[in-house]
Amino acid sequence: MRRHTSRAAMLLSVLALLTTAGCGGETAAGGGPRSERTSQARARAVAEAWRGSEAAEAWTKGYHPLDDVVQLPDGAFRTDADKRAYATQNFVLRTTLPTAPARTGRVKWSDGGSLTLPLTGAREAYDSVARGGNDGPHLTVTHARLGETTLLTSRGPATVPAWLFTVEGYDTPLKRVALAPSRPPAPPIRPAAKVPSDELWPLARLVNVARDGRSLTVIAQHGGCDEGPAVDVLETDGSVVLSASITGHKDGICTSEMLGEPRTVTLKRPLGDRILLDAFTGRPLTSPSGG
Secondary structure (H helix, E strand, O other): OOHHHHHHHHHHHOHHHHHOOOOOOEOOOOOOHHHHHHHHHHHHHHHHHHOOOHHHHHHHOOOOEOOOOEEOOOOOOOOHHHHHHHHOOOEEEOOOOOOOOOOEEEEEEOOOOEEEEEEOOHHHHHHHHOOOOOOOOOEEEEEEEEEEEEEEEOOEEEEEEEEEEEEOOOOOOEEEEOEOOOOOOOOOOOOOOOOOEOOEEOOOEEEEEOOOOOEEEEEEEEOOOOOOEEEEEEEOOOEEEEEEEEOOOOOOOOOOOOEEEEEEEEOOOOOOOOEEEEOOOOOEOOOOOOO
């Protein structure tokens, strides 16, 4: 299978992502002049569309996690069996899950702001991390209670309700945030195109933001016949726009699967409450596992 076949398969695999996209720095290593011009122009257009928009105003009032909403026990995971059990979501429940004491919970930001949202029940929270049910290695949950945790959000650090699941063999619990994120506003700009090109490609997901906010890691996609993905960053006062592209190409036989690789970008100043945006889709990037 040659390069054009591999690229066609990759394009088809992202159509679902683009269908849901709706309407409304740093130079990448290996990127050529055309790639740079394309990504920079699009990044500026996305930043300008969001600046002062109703979508940006709505975004600043919501709860949008930038951290994973599942936090592992300290030292997790100690054995390969435990790692496999978590990766396959294979859990055994040896306790009765409690009911929530209230229907709502509060997000409390470090600057004093707060927001009240519907509270996720223990069963829903448990099922979101324990979907497995095979005979392989498993993790055993022996107790569950409602508590709190802290995580990074688009408005800075916040304290939120979380279900704390005691896992056999670990001294601290597995925590699952007990609030769903706010619904993101419709972006004020359409996707860059119906299908991506090597010069501009949608990002797969956000992995994490550093504690100091000065760097962040995303998964960028590419195929088997190129030299890998690159990510440019455009910083403005109100946003950070990431532009993914695919660099180089290799001759010969290629596989058709889409590959994902982590890419870390360093910012000139901490992310803070600036909106983190994907240049291709025009949409914000948030927690990889939702709320």
